[in-house]
Amino acid sequence: MAIYVLRKLAxxxxxxxxxxxxxxxxxxxxxxxxxxxxxxxDATAEAINALAHTYGLDKPLPVQYFDWLFGMLQGQLxxxxxxxxxxxxxxxxxxxxxxxxxxxxxxxxxxxxxxxxTYAARNVGKPSGAVxxxxxQIGIAVPVFWAGILLSVLFGVxxxxxxxxxxxxxxxxxxxxxxxxxxxxxxxxxxxxSVLIRYVRSAVLDVMNQDYVRTARAVxxxxxxxxxxxxxxxxxxxIVTIVGLQIAELIGGTVIIEMVFSLPGxxxxxxxxxxxxxxxxxxxTVMLIIIFVIFVNFVVDLLYGILDxxxxxxx
Amino acid sequence: xxxxxxxxxxxVKNLVVTNGDVTAVRGVSFAIPPGGRMGLVGESGSGKSxxxxxxxxxxxMGWRTHGEVLxxxxxxxxxxxxxxxxxxxxxxxMVFQDPLSSLNPxxxxxxxxxxxxxxxxxxxxxxxxxxxxxxxRSMNLPRPENLVRSYPHEIxxxxxxxxxxxMALACYPQLIIADEPxxxxxxxxxxxxxxxxxxxVAERNSALLMITHDLPIIAAMCDTVAVMYAGRIVEMxxxxxxxxxxxxxxxxxxxxxxxxxxxxxxxxxxxLVSIPGMVPPLHALPTGCAFNPxxxxxxxxCRTDMPELGGGTSLQAACWHPIARADEVAAQ
Amino acid sequence: xxIAAPTVIIEPKRRRRxxxxxxxxxxxxxxxxxxxVALVSFVWLPSNPNIPVIKxxxxxxxxxxxxxxxxxxxxxxxxQLMVGARTSILVGAGGASIALILxxxxxxxxxxYGKIADExxxxxxxxMLSIPGMVTALVLAxxxxxxxxxxILALSAFFTPSFTRVIRAAALGVLQEDFITSAKLxxxxxxxxxxRHVIPNIGGVMIVQxxxxxxxxxLTEAGxxxxxxxxxxxxxxxxxxxxxxxxxxxxxxxxAIWPGLAIVFVVLGxxxxxxxxxxxxxxxxxxxxx
Numbered sequence: 013m014a015i016y017v018l019r020k021l022a023x024x025x026x027x028x029x030x031x032x033x034x035x036x037x038x039x040x041x042x043x044x045x046x047x048x049x050x051x052x053x054d055a056t057a058e059a060i061n062a063l064a065h066t067y068g069l070d071k072p073l074p075v076q077y078f079d080w081l082f083g084m085l086q087g088q089l090x091x092x093x094x095x096x097x098x099x100x101x102x103x104x105x106x107x108x109x110x111x112x113x114x115x116x117x118x119x120x121x122x123x124x125x126x127x128x129x130t131y132a133a134r135n136v137g138k139p140s141g142a143v144x145x146x147x148x149q150i151g152i153a154v155p156v157f158w159a160g161i162l163l164s165v166l167f168g169v170x171x172x173x174x175x176x177x178x179x180x181x182x183x184x185x186x187x188x189x190x191x192x193x194x195x196x197x198x199x200x201x202x203x204x205x206s207v208l209i210r211y212v213r214s215a216v217l218d219v220m221n222q223d224y225v226r227t228a229r230a231v232x233x234x235x236x237x238x239x240x241x242x243x244x245x246x247x248x249x250x251i252v253t254i255v256g257l258q259i260a261e262l263i264g265g266t267v268i269i270e271m272v273f274s275l276p277g278x279x280x281x282x283x284x285x286x287x288x289x290x291x292x293x294x295x296x297t298v299m300l301i302i303i304f305v306i307f308v309n310f311v312v313d314l315l316y317g318i319l320d321x322x323x324x325x326x327x
Numbered sequence: 328x329x330x331x332x333x334x335x336x337x338x339v340k341n342l343v344v345t346n347g348d349v350t351a352v353r354g355v356s357f358a359i360p361p362g363g364r365m366g367l368v369g370e371s372g373s374g375k376s377x378x379x380x381x382x383x384x385x386x387x388m389g390w391r392t393h394g395e396v397l398x399x400x401x402x403x404x405x406x407x408x409x410x411x412x413x414x415x416x417x418x419x420x421m422v423f424q425d426p427l428s429s430l431n432p433x434x435x436x437x438x439x440x441x442x443x444x445x446x447x448x449x450x451x452x453x454x455x456x457x458x459x460x461x462x463x464r465s466m467n468l469p470r471p472e473n474l475v476r477s478y479p480h481e482i483x484x485x486x487x488x489x490x491x492x493x494m495a496l497a498c499y500p501q502l503i504i505a506d507e508p509x510x511x512x513x514x515x516x517x518x519x520x521x522x523x524x525x526x527x528v529a530e531r532n533s534a535l536l537m538i539t540h541d542l543p544i545i546a547a548m549c550d551t552v553a554v555m556y557a558g559r560i561v562e563m564x565x566x567x568x569x570x571x572x573x574x575x576x577x578x579x580x581x582x583x584x585x586x587x588x589x590x591x592x593x594x595x596x597x598x599l600v601s602i603p604g605m606v607p608p609l610h611a612l613p614t615g616c617a618f619n620p621x622x623x624x625x626x627x628x629c630r631t632d633m634p635e636l637g638g639g640t641s642l643q644a645a646c647w648h649p650i651a652r653a654d655e656v657a658a659q
Numbered sequence: 660x661x662i663a664a665p666t667v668i669i670e671p672k673r674r675r676r677x678x679x680x681x682x683x684x685x686x687x688x689x690x691x692x693x694x695x696v697a698l699v700s701f702v703w704l705p706s707n708p709n710i711p712v713i714k715x716x717x718x719x720x721x722x723x724x725x726x727x728x729x730x731x732x733x734x735x736x737x738x739q740l741m742v743g744a745r746t747s748i749l750v751g752a753g754g755a756s757i758a759l760i761l762x763x764x765x766x767x768x769x770x771x772y773g774k775i776a777d778e779x780x781x782x783x784x785x786x787m788l789s790i791p792g793m794v795t796a797l798v799l800a801x802x803x804x805x806x807x808x809x810x811i812l813a814l815s816a817f818f819t820p821s822f823t824r825v826i827r828a829a830a831l832g833v834l835q836e837d838f839i840t841s842a843k844l845x846x847x848x849x850x851x852x853x854x855r856h857v858i859p860n861i862g863g864v865m866i867v868q869x870x871x872x873x874x875x876x877x878l879t880e881a882g883x884x885x886x887x888x889x890x891x892x893x894x895x896x897x898x899x900x901x902x903x904x905x906x907x908x909x910x911x912x913x914x915a916i917w918p919g920l921a922i923v924f925v926v927l928g929x930x931x932x933x934x935x936x937x938x939x940x941x942x943x944x945x946x947x948x949x
Contacts, residue, residue, distance in 0.1 A: 027786045034790070039798060137388065149934075153874075153926035155881050155898070158919035161905055165915060169908060176908075223428040226385055230423070231443045231494050232416035234409055242431055257788070264793030268882050272905075279797075283886070286798060298794055306789045321433055321478045 013324050016317050024310040031302045032084075036077050039295050080295065089300075090292035092285070099296045102281060108182060110277040113196055114266045120201025121208050122255070128205070129212025134239060136217060144209070151206020156265045160199040160272035167195060177274035196269045204262060208254065215250040219243050249320055256312030259305050335397070336361050336502040336534030337382065337419070342394040342404075344374070344381045349609045351377040351390075353558035356636075359502065359551075362532045366545030366566065368581070369555035372606050375538045378555075379504045382536075383421050384411040399501060417447045420495035422524075424507040426487035430479040436490045437463075437475030440497060447498045462493045467523060485516035489523060496527050502534045510539070521548065542585055546570055554578050557607060557617035560636060562644040572652050574644035576622045577602070616647070624648045683935025689928025697748050700741035708738035709893045720913060727917050730900070731907045736914070740921050742895040747925060750807055750890070751876030754814025759869050761815065762822020767853055769823065770830035781827070784820035792817035793882065800888035810889050814876050825868050829861040863940030870933035874926045881922050897922050 064070040068079060083090065089099035128144060135141035168176030174195050180188030219225065220243050228238040267279035274280075278297065285293045317323045335358040344352035352374040359365045369375045381392045384403060396403040399418045403411060415421075423429045431439055440462060441455040450458065456475075463471035466489040479487055488508060495503055508524065509517040525548055528535050537549055545552050546566055553563040554577065562575040573579045580602035604621035607613060616634050619625040626648065634645045643649070705725070715733035718725050727736035769780035796813035803809045833839065834857065842852050881898030883889035890896045897918040904914035 023782070023785075026782070027789060030783070030786050031790060034787075035795075035798075038795070149930060150923065150927060153878075153923045153930060155878055155885075155901075155919065155922050157882060157885050157898075158901060158915075158922065161901060161908065161915050162919070165908055223423065223425060224431045227423060227429045227491070227494075228431065229385060229412065230383060230415055230421045232412055232446050234412045237412075242434075245433055246431070260789060260791040263791035264882075267791075267793050267797070268886065271886055282794070282797060283888075294798060298798060301794055302790055305791060306786075309789055319433070322480050325478065325481065 013317055016323050017314065020310055020313040020317075024306055027306045028303055031306065032081055032299055033077070035295060035298055035302065036080065039291055039298075040073060040076075080292070084296060084299065089296040092290050092293050094288065094290070099293050102293070103278070103297060103300060106276065106278045106281050109179065109275050110266055110270065110279070113193060113200065113269065113275070113277065114262055116193065116197040117200030117204055117265065117269075118255070118258075118262055120197060121204030124201065124205030125208030125212045126251070129209045130216050130239070130244065132209065132213040133216035133220065134235075136213075145213075148206045148209040148213075151203060152210070154203060154206070156199060156203040157268045157272045159203055160196065160269055163195050163199050164273065177272075179275050192273070192275065196273045196275060199272070200262075200265050200269050203265060204258070207258065207261070211254040212247070212251055215247045215254070216243055218250070219247045222246070249316060252312055252316050252319065256309045259308045259312075263301060263305060333361070334400070335359055336363065337536070338395075338397040339378075339382070340395040340397070342378065342381060342392065342396065344377050344386065344390060344392055346390045351558055351609055352381065354394075355555070355558075355560055357553055357560065357563065359534045359536060361501065362534055363551070364528075364535045364537065364549040366549035366552040367536060367538045367555060368540060368542060368545055368552060370540055370606055372557075372609065373555040374558040374609075375555050376506055379421065379506050379536065379538055382504065383415060383419065384408065385421075416443050416495070416500070417498045418500050419502045419504070420498075420500045421504040421506065422488070422491050422495045422508045425511045426484060426491050427479060427511075429491060430487060432479055435476050435478055436482065436487075437477075440490065440494050443494050443497045458497075459493075462497055463490075465527070466490075466493050467519075483516075484512050485520055488512060488520050492520075492524055492527060496531060496533070499531045500533055502536065503528060504536045504538065506538045507540075508537075509544075510541075524548075542570070542581065554581070557612055558609065559617065559645065561618065561646070563636060564643040569643065572650075574649035575618075575646045576624055576648075576650065577618050578644070579650055580621075616645070680935055680938055682931045683939060686928050686930070686932030686935050689924055690932050693744060693925045693928060694748070696741055697744035700745060704738045704741060706735045706738050708734055708742050708895055710734065717907070728913060730903060730914055736917055739895050739900055740897070740917060743897040743900060743918065743921070744925075746807065746884075746890055746894055746896045747877045747880065747922075750810050750814065750880040750896075751873045753807075753811040754818060754876040754880075755869050755872040757811065757815035758818035758822050758872060759865060761819045762868075763826050763858075763865065765819070765823045766826025767830050767857065769827045770834060771849060771853060771857075777827075780823060784823045787816075787820040788824075792879070796879065796883055797886070797888060800883060805888045805891055807890050807894065810880055810883055813883070814879060817879070818872050818875070821872070822868060825864060826861065829864040830857050833857050833860045863936070867933050867937045867940065870929055870936060874929035874933065877922065877929070878926055 061070070068076060071079070080090070087100065089103070091098055092102070128148075132141050132144040132148075135144070164174075164176040167174045175192055176195075179192050182189045216239075220239065224246075225238050225242055228242045229235065233241065266277070267282075269275075270277040270279040271283075278301070282294060282297055285297070338358040340356050342352055342355045343350060355374070355378055357365065367375045367378065377386070377390075380386045381390075382396055382398075382403065384392075384406070386392065392404045394404060399414065401410075403414070406414075430436065437456070437459050440459045441452070444450055444455040444458050445452070448455075460471045460475060463474060468474055468486060468489055474482065474486070479490075482490075488511075492508070505524065509520050512520060521544060535548070537545060539545065549566050551564065552566045552569050553560045554569070554575065555561070556577050562569060562573065562578045569578060570582065573582055580600070583600040584602065602621055607617060607620070613620055613630070615628075615630040615632055616622070616625075619629040622629065628647050632647070634647050636643075636645045712729075712733035715725070715729050716731055718729040718733075720726065720728040720736075722728070725735050725737070727740070729735055730739070765780050765784070769777045792813075796810070796817060799813045799816070800809045803812075830853075839852060839856060842856060847855075880889055880896065881901070884891075884896035884898030885902045887899075887902065889898060891899065900918040901915060904918065908915050
């Protein structure tokens with residue numbers, strides 16, 4: 013287990029490093045002359061150079077990269093050019109929206125997918141199994157933002173039960189905040205659930221075809237007992253892996269849902285800052301998101317190692 | 328409902344196993360008396376494993392059973408999965424070929440055995456654990472107190488198979504089916520495990536159905552033997568009789584192709600005889616006797632009429648021209 | 660005793676009956692329908708999808724001239740849907756194609772050119788897969804400007820690592836086969852083996868993956884256009900239509916339905932097609948007890 017953890021940790025560190033490089037190059041390469049764009053068309057050459065110098069934009073790229081990277085490691089995420097606000101502050105506010113949204117969406121997705129996927133696996137070949145397979149196929153084809161729009165039309169416009177958008181902060185009214193999150197989480201969860209159903213079903217089917225399930229039945233377990241007691245426990249391994257793989261998708265979904273429901277989360281901030289050419293803000297924010305995803309994958313790997321005694325007890 | 332005392336441990340009547348396209352078992356009948364030992368021998372594709380799975384009700388999806396399987400006073404073929412599951416592990420059980428893939432990789436081996444005991448006898452955890460240790464000791468497993476807490480991947484193949492046997496025998500079943508129990512093990516370990524199985528089965532007076540392609544094992548452990556070819560039993564009888572005086576040409580071919588000290592000369596030449604041709608695929612069987620394309624004694628009748636066990640000129644073999652015994656030939 | 664002539668063996672049933680499973684058929688129908696609509700749009704449209712006709716704004720559906728009604732500026736919905744289909748094909752297929760090519764090259768290199776290449780490429784793909792595609796697409800699109808080309812590039816970057824993994828796995832499988840060993844013994848070069856033996860054998864996998872990522876591309880493009888960073892007028896995208904529809908949702912809900920339905924049908928069709936093809940092209944795996 014120790015070696016396994018070290019290996020995964022090494023990957024985590026390496027991945028963050030490589031990703032940071034990729035993001036830096038991407039943003040800088042595509043960005044053009046940042047200072048010029050920030051100041052606009054009528055800026056003088058001197059003003060541009062001055063701005064560039066203040067923010068270190070005139071240093072050679074590798075130097076800028078390392079400055080940024082080491083700054084990040086120390087918790088300095090940079091500042092906005094225009095407002096001078098610290099990225100760290102800007103981000104923490106948004107996180108109180110984006111993280112509950114993302115996590116709840118994932119949990120809802122799992123709550124839907126695990127029972128339904130297991131049921132579909134149990135009934136493969138029967139009509140109920142086919143119906144479920146079709147439903148999950150349809151769910152995958154539904155764009156998450158359309159689900160959001162439809163739900164907001166139904167529950168917001170037609171029935172008036174929930175807000176169609178906007179955000180009431182936790183500090184103002186926790187109930188209000190929750191109400192603002194219900195439809196977004198529902199949209200995200202339904203779509204994530206549909207995506208996960210296929211994987212859960214596939215994982216459970218694979219496990220049910222294994223010899224040890226046959227042995228379980230041979231010593232007296234009924235099909236259902238074998239499924240729940242042996243099958244699910246063993247299917248937990250691939251399911252955990254799949255969840256890890258889906259985190260990137262989850263972020264994507266969160267980003268869009270925030271826009272559908274006008275939630276002032278990370279995505280709106282990124283979009284606004286990208287439009288304003290705030291390279292440093294965008295760099296750092298995107299990097300944070302990526303670190304989050306890679307970190308979650310690291311945690312997933314650890315979890316997998318704990319669940320599988322073949323890794324946990326490795327000599 | 329239990330069977331009358333003296334009733335066979337299992338009686339199979341006209342078992343047919345099919346999935347609609349292919350018929351893997353084409354009318355198999357046999358009976359094993361209580362405590363009796365029968366060997367089921369045949370090559371891959373002969374239907375022997377499917378027969379075993381059919382008895383247990385563990386056929387893969389899409390396969391159906393026809394015929395009767397009488398055991399413990401009921402017809403297993405007619406039972407629901409739930410009713411069957413109450414018998415599996417208790418009155419009849421099975422040991423599979425590959426113990427590594429057949430044991431739950433995420434559960435300790437001791438727990439897997441105690442589950443069987445708790446489930447069928449209702450014993451509490453402590454009693455079951457004690458019985459598990461005792462069982463493991465009787466299986467000659469070293470240091471059972473430690474082994475109990477191991478996972479399958481942490482122990483050797485021979486130990487794993489003994490765990491499987493322990494699980495199968497824990498509740499003193501009337502019949503235990505062993506499907507190639509030692510084929511996946513190292514040769515040096517095979518004998519130990521077989522000896523152990525032999526003893527454990529005898530101790531419990533369980534009946535044994537030993538499925539294997541390895542003839543010497545049958546010779547050593549079984550009373551009767553049934554030879555399967557292309558889904559049917561082509562010869563059946565007492566082990567000594569069938570092996571010394573085989574009636575069916577396939578059996579003769581099998582026996583001849585076994586390497587013994589006689590036909591492997593130490594100078595490198597060998598007189599191993601093999602049966603010409605190949606086992607026919609189950610979806611393209613020849614008409615009449617399935618063995619006829621490979622049989623040196625085949626006649627037109629063999630190609631058109633299907634011989635039955637005992638229906639032809641021999642009680643023992645399903646053949647139109649069974650091999651005559653030397654003393655019979657002399658008598659003619 | 661003479662040896663009799665061998666019996667005639669019954670001919671085995673034709674095993675390669677084309678498994679026309681439902682998934683494949685339905686998927687094919689939907690996909691062909693979608694492609695047909697896009698093609699037709701080049702030749703005929705009910706009316707101009709871009710010119711506002713204010714007097715016709717917000718017409719309800721099922722009218723003779725505008726079967727699905729009009730949008731907030733009086734533009735016909737069906738016309739917009741048809742032109743939107745073109746965008747979906749262009750961007751979806753474009754992104755998937757580039758990803759296929761890049762993914763195949765990297766996947767084959769990883770599979771056939773030694774451990775170091777394999778490790779580097781595989782780890783690289785893993786890392787890239789950790790980067791949420793939507794985020795990079797946003798950044799790319801917004802720094803390089805929106806539009807079909809940027810979206811295609813973003814999609815290609817986003818999808819390539821998945822292709823790399825799949826192609827690598829498939830190629831590894833083929834490279835284990837015996838006929839590869841004999842080709843090597845024959846003296847065939849690596850490139851030859853890859854081109855002549857490996858690629859034809861992984862063709863099925865390539866087609867299936869392309870189909871599935873075509874679908875994913877359409878979904879992602881819709882999302883990006885919805886956010887305003889995909890295609891913009893005068894190009895039309897279903898995602899963009901949904902964005903416009905959301906603004907008038909208080910007045911007329913149906914507008915929000917049609918483009919969404921279009922997306923669902925097309926993506927569903929392609930996914931079903933991909934799954935159906937996968938069932939046909941992969942050998943049937945033996946199934947065990949249910």
